[in-house]
Amino acid sequence: MRRRTALARLVPALLVGGLLGGCLGQTPNADNKNNADAKDITLTIVANSVAGGKNAAGAAWITDWVIPKFTEAEKAKGVNATVKFEANGAADEDYKTKIALDFKTGGGGDIVELDGIWLGEFAQAGQLRPLDDVVGKDTVSAWDGWSQIPDAVQALGNFQGKRYGIPIGTDGRVLYFNKKLFAQAGLPSDWQPKSWDEVLAAGQSLKQLAGVTPIQLNAGTAMGEATAMQGVLPALVGTGKPIYADGKWQGATQNVKQVLDLYRRIYSGGLGDPLLQQEAKGRDRSFAEFADNKIGILLESDYLWRSVVEPTKGVAKMADRDTAVGWALIPAMRPGGGVNNQNFVSMSGGAVRVINPNSKYPKQAWDLMQFMNSAEATRARLGGAAQITQRSDVNNQVLAGDPMLSFVARSVLPITQYRPGLADYPKVSAALQQATADVVSGKSPDEAAAAYQQALVKAVGEGSVAGG
């Protein structure tokens, strides 16, 4: 008797749940005429930068330059604009989760900064839409700034041939080394290894120094995408093949095994610190240790030079950066063995600013986007420092003053590779991170590669996986 009433109550409830369940997913509405002539507008900029923390310079630029100048310019046009800045200071993966939830629930800022590699996922989910749809095709192509942005950089903001946003710039990866430690270990200050073996040999020399970790090559899942970009992918292109080629992802191929073996040689051979890779804040700690002269060789992007060990504004300041930090191109496994038979390799990426399709004022958000990407704004963002921005006109002026960044622009960008702009990429990256975590915690490269193959097939389907 009692059971039947319980059932009688449950069934309608389930039905209601099922009906509402039809609401899962996204229903895009395309209307770019929204509020185009509004006199009172509110726009919010969302970025993973915060005063006194991550990318503090970027946060200061938005609050102290962009917002007052843009408000002023709008006032001159008779529009009362309120621009807010939503600061974040989180790890990239946490930030991504946050903006994904924002987009998903129909909220979020009007202009959002995100890693170009996330575009595909958001676009496929209908959470981002091409600029042509959000703002209007003619308005977008009319912007004079496009001509200043090289195609390779513009591609960071594209998905399936459509523009979703404006890139903020690009970067390149090198091997940084501590010249003071190199001198102590009897290594040259103009070090340029030509193969993996030479990097490991330098590591052996550094191992003699007490309290020094010779090599830091990012590994494990805690580091997130940093493991892919500052670890697996540069090593992989050094074996001659990128992660995605001829329509397939690399499974447990010879190349992937060679990369995992490199990890084994570093982390089982006492050349790296396996624990650091597994700590929740391992990457931040690797920065602190490098700045503290405790890491000999570190694979990082130019971000390290301009935002981490930068003597005044960095998160792990190094007062003697200019004399103590050296850099070298990342060698292929063997000379000539890299992708396109290159001797040296690198990987690049970059952040993109997009307009949230949920924006109440898409037209004005586009105005703000153009404003933020003007040559004047871009120069102001640098504030005298050097960075590889999206704009060639700005780069020509600012890079010459900085030896490291002009090195990246001159020697690294011509040989670099970009990640494939596919929605599946983050899953592949997660599987690669797991494979390195397995090797660092003691599994053999073959075991790790087999597990990686399985995970990859599960994530992207057997038809899209090569080798194994």
Add this chain to the structure above:
Amino acid sequence: MPAAEPEVVLEREVPAPQRNRRAGSRAAATDAAGLGRARAVGFVAPALVLIGVFLVFPALWTIYIGVTDYQLTGAAAAAPKVVGLANFLSALNDGLFHNAVWLTVLFVLGSAVIGQNLLGFALAWLLRGVRPWLRRTVESMVLLSWILPSTVVAYLWFAVLDRNGGTLNALLGTPGTAWLVTYPMASLIVFNTWRGTAFSMLLYTSALAAVPPSQLETARLVGASGWQTVRDVVFPHIRGHVLTNTLLISLWTANDFTPFLLTAGGPNHASETLPVFIYRQALEGGQLGYASAVSLLLLLGNLLVALVYLRLLRRRG
């Protein structure tokens, strides 16, 4: 219907004046406040609506998402498909899920069933006889660890367990030991025992007050040792409390998310209990459908544990 029959039999034996009173009390048994059905419904409706909106609906929603391939981003976020029981089946074949179940069992047994229970009882037992000021001091210290916000507590434990310059390493003279990386589960179990003991201590303190002093006195006179007294005199009195306490802290611990603040499930999934596993699958991996299915499995696990305890309690009665 059958319930009414003995009542009739009884009434036959009751004298007339008392019969009226009985009739009155029967009405009171169904409508003690004299509100009438409509007003009674009106009174409970807000509570039922809240429960419906915040408990029943999310639970049903979870079941629904659990049978889809819904994701946070990507194509499956725009147009999720119903995949039936596929999520549940792949959970049962997922090594990481097995790992999470095992770690949850370890976590509950180690920190709740054994850790908090024993430490809570020991504190309650030892503090009976001590001076009030000492008792109050110890109790407030234990309570403090219970009432502080999780983020604050996590920060403090970071400072204690940190690899470079952590308090524990300084005390033990073991510089460079990364406790949360090298011994993640052991650290979490000790942490959660410390964190949750207050509840068991309070519950046992009041339970012990219910043990008749005369029996304790008798035990003392016949020369029973401390352990014999606990086992033969105290325990039979507080058995119900032990079960209730164990049930509550087991469920709380199984669903506790604080481990995430300390280890984020790492290193390499070595401390990924089920709630952390669900969070990471749902938000870091974007697999909302799969994570919902696993949440439902966790819910079923909780119900199972609760049923076992209730069965034990009933057997006692």
